[in-house]
Amino acid sequence: MVVCTGCSLLCEDIELVLKDGSISQAKNLCRKGYAHFQALFTERTRPTIDGKEVSLDQAIGKAAEILKSAERPLLYGWSNSSLEAQAAGIDLARRLGATIDDTSSFCQGILMELVLTGKVPTCTLDDVRNYADTSVFWGADPSNSYPRLLSRFAYYPRGEKRQKSYEEERICIAVDVRKSATARLCSNYYFRVPPGQDAEFIESILAVLDGKIPRFGDKKRMIELGTVLRKTEYGVLFPGFGMVSSLQEKTDLLVRLAAKLNEMSTFKVIPIVGHYNMRGFNQLLLDETGFINRVSFQGGKVIHGPEQSVMAAAKNCDAALVIGADPLSALPFGTARALAKTSLIAIDPRQTLTTNAARVVIPSAMYGLEAGGSSLRLDGAKIEFEAIFKTGNLSDEQILTRIKEAI
């Protein structure tokens, strides 16, 4: 059995048959996971400086030189690294007086903060499998992003208290701006929300739960939704980026909704996060600094705020180390362009737009495939994984240690 690091479900039941250094048979991998494993064999990076291939030692040396001479370095990425590498990265940031931020900064970090600081109640995915009778996918489409969430935990399995499962005991609700694959599965329990109006939708649910007439949406449908939520014994809200993007600074409404639902029943919140160890980075940085992301160690202090987010820091830094992320593909044009023009160091196992624009590229091992380590699952469970291919590529943790030694 091996662990799949293709998403933050970190499925531990993967069976592989390896033959001549490749995968000849695979069991339990979803489409996303299979693609993740096959990625081991395509578009791997080579060590380069200014586009010319160099030795690994030279690339690491150049990265150290750039970071050492930078006045405002940014260390960004981290959600696709092991806990051990993330800890090494936070230590490097502290030593450099750098800004450190991860991918949660411009996506679900604001939700993860609510969970990690105890502002909303949460549970494990095993609790979901054993007890949940209602799962609400809100601005999230796990059929495309977390393909086995429904089959392993939220809908299909026969859990301890849910032996009749999806046939009789479980329902799934989708709240989304589009009829996603998950929304189609939810059928009559799909609720469409226009872009940017999730706050109004939550206020309508709160009104219905208070016995008032909702001001937003189809009144009959909103009352139906309120009835389902009232009848729930153990519910789980799975908010995704769609909700965050719509609510922006109004996430207190999610806190209010969770509190209201818990007056009537048991309701938990598990954010659908992006990469396989985003939660790990958020937890580690929170433990170290009191903040889940957007931290600067400049002047030996801990400074936190929007100015320390990758969105702002990309424009103010004079060097950036990007690890296991592709901001040039994932961030808005202006931010990506600012990063492309700085002294960019990319640590990545595979080619990306970011590695193609970087001054220094350092190839790394793929976690779970070529390197072992540990990670926090979507729900905070710590999962350990081993290397299954021996390729000799250094892990992120080893590369960061080498950079620190060189500095």
Next chain:
Amino acid sequence: MEVEVTIVAFQDIFQNEARKKGLYTDEYRQLSAQIILDKQDMTRLGVKDGQRVLVKNEVCGVVVAAKTSDDEPHPGLAFMINSPWSNQLVRDDVCDTSIPGFKKIAARVSPSEENVTQISELLQRMRA
């Protein structure tokens, strides 16, 4: 002819798989460089499935293939799979949450004779 739309970016497992096969593959470009439009908007633009359109706003512009939505009617609302193509249209001036508007991109769509924007061109623009 030009149609004003709000674009919502979303994730797609098939495009994710294509990305893992290769950044420069035809499959990844074909799945990424497309915009899903309401049937009524397709008619207004006079384009059919697979025909090229320019999607443009004050940030940037990309030429992508048009595709008819199979969802309930949603004129004025369009969808793009999240990718470097959609992200070139996203504004970077954000509010205090620092969350860009990936899911609420204002843009104008018009028919185009240009080729679909290549990923190498997207990278060139960032490095220019």
